[in-house]
Amino acid sequence: MKNCQWVLASHAQDEANETTWRLVEGEVPHPGGRQILVRTQWLSVDPYMRGKLNAGAGMQVGDVMQGGGVGEVVESQHPDWKVGEIAEGLDVGWQKYAVLTPDRPGASKVNKVDTGAAPPQAALSWLGMPGLTAYFGMLDVGRPRPGDKVVVSAAAGAVGQLAGQIAKLAGCRVVGIAGSDQKLDWCKAIGFDETINYKKTPDLAAEVGRCCPGGVNVFFDGTGGVIHDAVMKNLAMAARVAIVGRVAVANKAGGDDIGLRASSRLIATRAVVQGFVVYDWWHRREEALQRLANWSMAGSLKFREDIVNGFENVPHAFMRMMRGDNLGKQLVRL
Amino acid sequence: MKNCQWVLASHAQDEANETTWRLVEGEVPHPGGRQILVRTQWLSVDPYMRGKLNAGAGMQVGDVMQGGGVGEVVESQHPDWKVGEIAEGLDVGWQKYAVLTPDRPGASKVNKVDTGAAPPQAALSWLGMPGLTAYFGMLDVGRPRPGDKVVVSAAAGAVGQLAGQIAKLAGCRVVGIAGSDQKLDWCKAIGFDETINYKKTPDLAAEVGRCCPGGVNVFFDGTGGVIHDAVMKNLAMAARVAIVGRVAVANKAGGDDIGLRASSRLIATRAVVQGFVVYDWWHRREEALQRLANWSMAGSLKFREDIVNGFENVPHAFMRMMRGDNLGKQLVRL
Numbered sequence: 290m291k292n293c294q295w296v297l298a299s300h301a302q303d304e305a306n307e308t309t310w311r312l313v314e315g316e317v318p319h320p321g322g323r324q325i326l327v328r329t330q331w332l333s334v335d336p337y338m339r340g341k342l343n344a345g346a347g348m349q350v351g352d353v354m355q356g357g358g359v360g361e362v363v364e365s366q367h368p369d370w371k372v373g374e375i376a377e378g379l380d381v382g383w384q385k386y387a388v389l390t391p392d393r394p395g396a397s398k399v400n401k402v403d404t405g406a407a408p409p410q411a412a413l414s415w416l417g418m419p420g421l422t423a424y425f426g427m428l429d430v431g432r433p434r435p436g437d438k439v440v441v442s443a444a445a446g447a448v449g450q451l452a453g454q455i456a457k458l459a460g461c462r463v464v465g466i467a468g469s470d471q472k473l474d475w476c477k478a479i480g481f482d483e484t485i486n487y488k489k490t491p492d493l494a495a496e497v498g499r500c501c502p503g504g505v506n507v508f509f510d511g512t513g514g515v516i517h518d519a520v521m522k523n524l525a526m527a528a529r530v531a532i533v534g535r536v537a538v539a540n541k542a543g544g545d546d547i548g549l550r551a552s553s554r555l556i557a558t559r560a561v562v563q564g565f566v567v568y569d570w571w572h573r574r575e576e577a578l579q580r581l582a583n584w585s586m587a588g589s590l591k592f593r594e595d596i597v598n599g600f601e602n603v604p605h606a607f608m609r610m611m612r613g614d615n616l617g618k619q620l621v622r623l
Numbered sequence: 624m625k626n627c628q629w630v631l632a633s634h635a636q637d638e639a640n641e642t643t644w645r646l647v648e649g650e651v652p653h654p655g656g657r658q659i660l661v662r663t664q665w666l667s668v669d670p671y672m673r674g675k676l677n678a679g680a681g682m683q684v685g686d687v688m689q690g691g692g693v694g695e696v697v698e699s700q701h702p703d704w705k706v707g708e709i710a711e712g713l714d715v716g717w718q719k720y721a722v723l724t725p726d727r728p729g730a731s732k733v734n735k736v737d738t739g740a741a742p743p744q745a746a747l748s749w750l751g752m753p754g755l756t757a758y759f760g761m762l763d764v765g766r767p768r769p770g771d772k773v774v775v776s777a778a779a780g781a782v783g784q785l786a787g788q789i790a791k792l793a794g795c796r797v798v799g800i801a802g803s804d805q806k807l808d809w810c811k812a813i814g815f816d817e818t819i820n821y822k823k824t825p826d827l828a829a830e831v832g833r834c835c836p837g838g839v840n841v842f843f844d845g846t847g848g849v850i851h852d853a854v855m856k857n858l859a860m861a862a863r864v865a866i867v868g869r870v871a872v873a874n875k876a877g878g879d880d881i882g883l884r885a886s887s888r889l890i891a892t893r894a895v896v897q898g899f900v901v902y903d904w905w906h907r908r909e910e911a912l913q914r915l916a917n918w919s920m921a922g923s924l925k926f927r928e929d930i931v932n933g934f935e936n937v938p939h940a941f942m943r944m945m946r947g948d949n950l951g952k953q954l955v956r957l
Contacts, residue, residue: 513886518879532889545852550882552847555866555898562896564889 292317294353295383295603301342303540305611309342310354310383310604317386320366325389325399327360327376329600332383332621333413334607335447336511336536354383354603357418359402359409367391375402377412383603385623396568406582414447414618415585415592416578418567422533423451424577425570428459430531430563431507435460438501440520443511443536444481445472445593447618451581452509452533453481454590461507464500466493466516468613475616479591493519504528504558512537518549528560536611593617626651629688629717629937635676637874639945643676644688644717644938651720654700659723659733661694661710663934666717666955667747668941669781670845670870688717688937691752693736693743701725709736711746717937719957730902740916748781748952749919749926750912752901756867757785758911759904762793764865764897765841769794772835774854777845777870778815779806779927781952785915786843786867787815788924795841798834800827800850802947809950813925827853838862838892846871852883862894870945927951 291314298311320326333356341348341355348355358381362374370376370391378399381387391399402412414420426448433439439456443449444465453463457480464483465476473484483500490496497505497520504525510517513535524530538546555562570577584590595615597606600623610619625648632645654660667690675682675689682689692715696708704710704725712733715721725733736746748754760782767773773790777783778799787797791814798817799810807818817834824830831839831854838859844851847869858864872880889896904911918924929949931940934957944953 510886513884517884517886532886535886535890538884538886546884546887547881548884550847550851550872550880550884552844552851552866552869552872552898553880555896556869556900557898559898559900559903561898562889564886564891564893564895566890566893569893 290317291315292384292386293600294385297342297348297350297352297354299350300344301339301540305339305342305604305608307604312601318388320364320388323367323390323392325362325367325370325376325391326364327381327387327389328363329358329360329381329385329387329623330375331359331410331413331623332381332603333357333418334603334610334619334621335419336534336539336611338607339536339539339611355380356383357381357413358387359412360387375404375409376400377402377409377417379418385600396571407585410594410620410622411592413620414594415451415581415590419447419618420451420581421570421574421577422448422565422567423455424581425567425573426531426533426565427452427455427507427509429570430565431456431509431529433459433461433507437461437506438503438525439463439507439509440466440497440501440505441481441509441511442466442516442520443534444476444484445616446511448533449509449511450476450479450593450617451590454479454584456507456509457481458584458589464497466512466520469616471616475593487516494522497523501525507531509533513546514538515548521549521551521554524554524558524560526558528558530560530562532562532564540611595619597621599623624651625649626718626720627934628719631676631682631684631686631688633684634678635673635874639673639676639938639942641938646935652722654698654722657701657724657726659696659701659704659710659725660698661715661721661723662697663692663694663715663719663721663957664709665693665744665747665957666715666937667691667752668937668944668953668955669753670868670873670945672941673870673873673945689714690717691715691747692721693746694721709738709743710734711736711743711751713752719934730905741919744928744954744956745926747954748928749785749915749924753781753952754785754915755904755908755911756782756899756901757789758915759901759907760865760867760899761786761789761841761843763904764899765790765843765863767793767795767841771795771840772837772859773797773841773843774800774831774835774839775815775843775845776800776850776854777868778810778818779950780845782867783843783845784810784813784927784951785924788813788918790841790843791815792918792923798831800846800854805950809927821850828856831857835859841865843867847880848872848882855883855885855888858888858892858894860892862892864894864896866896866898874945929953931955933957
């Protein structure tokens with residue numbers, strides 16, 4: 290029994306590619322005191338991981354690629370964990386076997402997955418970090434009111450599809466922006482009122498304006514870049530802008546991100562723009578997961594996964610997600 | 624007795640110039656029911672007025688140029704106003720005589736000036752709209768905490784010099800940015816801890832970073848443009864950015880304001896950027912004026928005026944203020 294790991298081979302300058310990681314084999318480690326060994330079943334690839342590939346972002350060449358995953362406990366030195374239980378953690382990494390430390394604080398805590406409630410990979414998507422991002426980003430930063438016009442960029446992605454549905458639950462009119470008609474068909478199927486294919490729309494700002502008469506009250510932004518600029522031109526009075534991600538410009542390792550300065554529009558509208566990282570809300574994780582589970586059981590939260598099979602394909606899954614070729618939350622099943 | 628008025632002669636494309644206004648003479652009007660006639664003594668010129676000069680901003684060619692002023696009541700049809708009292712209002716306009724309607728709601732209300740408490744022109748500066756902008760913009764949007772590093776742009780201007788002193792009262796370390804050493808000498812004289820002459824600083828972002836080790840907690844921005852970009856690169860965790868003005872880029876009538884997109888830094892720091900217009904806080908005007916007066920009496924709020932004499936020089940005063948040639952709050956004494 291061998292361990293396999295994808296380790297960082299070189300920091301990325303722009304897009305990650307085949308030379309960014311390399312596969313190494315090694316011994317399966319053993320857990321120390323109050324640790325567990327898990328055999329990875331699912332790995333998550335998410336846009337935030339692109340930032341980790343930049344030089345100076347914390348990862349060294351040779352390090353196991355960081356990332357969340359779900360696995361079965363195969364060895365336990367922790368009194369609260371039994372072999373056969375399912376664990377979810379952000380510290381699994383791109384490897385077949387991982388030693389985890391369940392008692393770590395905050396977001397590094399290892400969570401037990403109740404496979405009776407939902408499939409185990411849900412802990413990596415709508416019942417996990419992306420779900421929490423959508424929940425707190427929309428409700429606590431976006432602060433939607435009934436009747437608000439809400440724009441969600443990266444609308445068919447792991448976070449976007451949930452953010453849009455949560456805004457619908459809050460009584461809003463929701464416009465989704467994505468880069469393929471197939472993605473937007475999914476958005477419509479789960480209740481988005483209008484959709485915009487930014488790749489097919491020459492004047493994106495005008496189209497956002499057409500979809501949001503009176504302006505955009507809440508902008509839940511997962512992309513940044515020119516999509517960001519187009520929506521910022523359409524803010525309503527007292528709008529709230531949640532800066533959740535920047536997948537559209539994340540491939541630039543260095544240099545400045547140049548585009549529209551929004552000062553004029555911010556003064557005119559008194560809008561609030563807030564940067565968001567879900568871990569700041571981690572202490573309210575249980576509240577959010579309960580709500581998300583209730584909404585799902587009631588049929589008002591639907592979720593689409595895009596599954597790639599095989600540990601050897603993790604980099605491929607990451608790269609296709611960054612290119613926007615996935616349809617729904619990108620996962621890898623080992 | 625004739626009235627003189629500066630009326631809009633042509634909308635401005637970039638900088639306002641001699642052709643933007645023309646001087647017209649006419650009869651002195653008479654007040655109607657519940658109105659008063661004032662003879663203008665002081666006029667205020669402020670950066671926000673540049674926006675009014677754009678086509679489509681509400682002013683038509685031939686309209687009297689809008690702006691706040693202070694004058695003596697020379698005729699009254701209002702039971703609460705007596706001849707000889709001093710009135711301050713945002714609806715005075717660039718004219719020697721103005722009919723005012725004291726009962727107008729909100730920011731258009733006409734206020735009595737207590738000339739025993741301060742010189743009458745203070746109602747146009749530290750005891751008026753600029754003072755309120757500094758007070759609410761710093762305290763309610765900037766939310767300074769003791770020990771915070773605060774950056775104020777347009778630091779020697781009407782609003783900036785007050786915003787910096789208020790941050791000092793709140794226990795902060797304050798850095799002022801302006802465009803001349805003379806302006807910055809004044810900032811130092813009133814307690815700013817550090818100053819940056821942006822015209823003499825090749826790498827402004829680096830210099831802001833040097834002045835604010837650990838990052839900028841509060842950015843009170845009156846300029847926009849490249850100064851804005853430089854400070855945004857230095858935000859601390861959970862920073863607050865008050866977008867109060869954009870004098871550096873206000874001369875662009877149309878087109879997009881292109882510069883640094885801050886998304887990456889906003890996510891990393893969870894910073895909040897908020898557009899600000901003082902009239903949203905107008906219902907708390909009395910609270911703020913009382914505090915400002917108390918601080919002034921206690922010697923902890925100093926204020927510098929830059930006075931141009933003569934009604935014929937109002938456009939000149941506006942243009943020199945927009946060029947940054949003034950030192951302190953630009954006023955015109957008739």
